Amino acid sequence: MAEELVLDTAIRDWVLVPLSVVMVLIGVLRYFVSKLMRSPPSSSPSPDPKTVKEGQVVIRARSLRTSSQFIPAKAFKARKLYYTNGESGLLHVPKEDAQKAQAAMFSDPNMAMDMMKKNLSMIVPQTLTFAWVNFFFSGFVAAKIPFPLTQRFRGMLQNGIDLSTVDVSYVSSRSWYFLNLFGLRGLFSLILGEENATDDAQKMMQMGGGMGFNPAMSLGAEKDSLDIIQHDWALPKMEHHAEEVLRKLLKK
């Protein structure tokens, strides 16, 4: 093992501590800025009537599909027709609509605006701090972790230092920045309250999930599965079950 490197205490005082403090402050600042920029919640959820209705239709059709055996055949047939009958059925999706739906989602200015605001509050400070760290503190070792690590951690801990001889347990200043960036989530949830944590990973998830739902597609899927189910009335069997239940009850 290579001999110990001696780290100047000035590095601790002028790099390690300030960097962490600045990261925390930026996180807090970002939280308040994003709170300011967030559009008031009363104006944002103004759902399109068609989407609401389609969602409800899907729920109702699904319950018809899953518990069709509980209603008489006549009632089932009437409902099936109501949902799937050609052009007039509730589950019918006009062809051009299906294609339009995807496009509409992207062209909705409100949604795009919201997303941009979120992104902006995330990316701008990150870029600035990264530039700042790069400019002032690039290329030297800032700290040492008290346990040895394998070579694979070199990329994570010694970003910005291209030396293969330095022991992996030394942390470069740029890596310290990254560790702070991703590691301060727990601290933020302590400072800003549980739900207010500026959780980048979750934001990303939400963005991805929000785009996935497509009512037109689920309408079509529901129609197809309704088309193929066979109606099998369970009630005649219920009579026999009821007989058994009563027999058991009488025996007691």
Next chain:
Amino acid sequence: MAATTAISTATAAAEEARLLRLEEQAEHGGGGAWEYLSLARRLRARRPAPVLRLGLSLLNDASARSRLASEQWTLYEQVAVAAMDCQRVDVAKDCIGVLSKQFPGSTRVGRLEALLFEAKGDWAEAERAYALILENNPFDQIAHKRKIAIAKAQGDMSVAVDYLNKYLELFMADHDAWRELAEIYVSLQMYKQAAFCYEELILAQPTIPLYHLAYAEVLYTLGGLENLQTAKKYYASTIQLTGGKNTRALFGVCLCSAAISQLTKGRNKEEDSSELQSLAAEALLKDYKQRSPSKEALIAGMLKNMKLS
């Protein structure tokens, strides 16, 4: 699915017991008023008198109110609704006044104001207030439902049915609305429509025996051989779902089979083979013997008339 519903009903029962315990404790000056009010709000329990009393005493106590911080506004809302339930319109008015000063232009306060008009019986004004809310947000389910309630309170069932149908066109997966509509249809003696609503309810929640029972009753009332046979099946499924504990379903099976045999005059072989009605009659007799022995003779006579025992 049955297991999860069983668990949720068990926890709901436990919570309810806790609510009552807290109420007792708070009423006797044992503290815990705020816990009680929070729990009542969460369970949506409708206990206006204690809520009004405890909530008002919290609100009138300046230090307790400041301790609640921003929670006090929810308390104002809760107390306002409870006050309207108790016909204390003056209290409700004060609470709503405070809220509208704090949150000018809020829809939630607007709903409360409309509710106050309703409590006073000022239907036209209330309806106008709800219409305003709906103009801003056509998907305000509460406002829709209140409008239906206003029509119902005025005894104007056809308008209520109209509103309900319009509401269900938008929110067709709302089974509470379906149940309301079914009950209104039954009260208007529009049994075919009611049957449709009950079918919808059975589809949405097939494990709730009450819907099966109500559907069977509507079918029995409609009459006709086919409907009677179907009704009997649904009475049977109610028996199965309740484990034979539902007296109404037991009676239903007996009545249905009596009506069927009257219609077919004993020609129907398939019906005779089933033992269900005699079993149901037996279960009824046993039940009456246990719980109300004085009426047993009556039941026995009635069942004999139906040629079931």
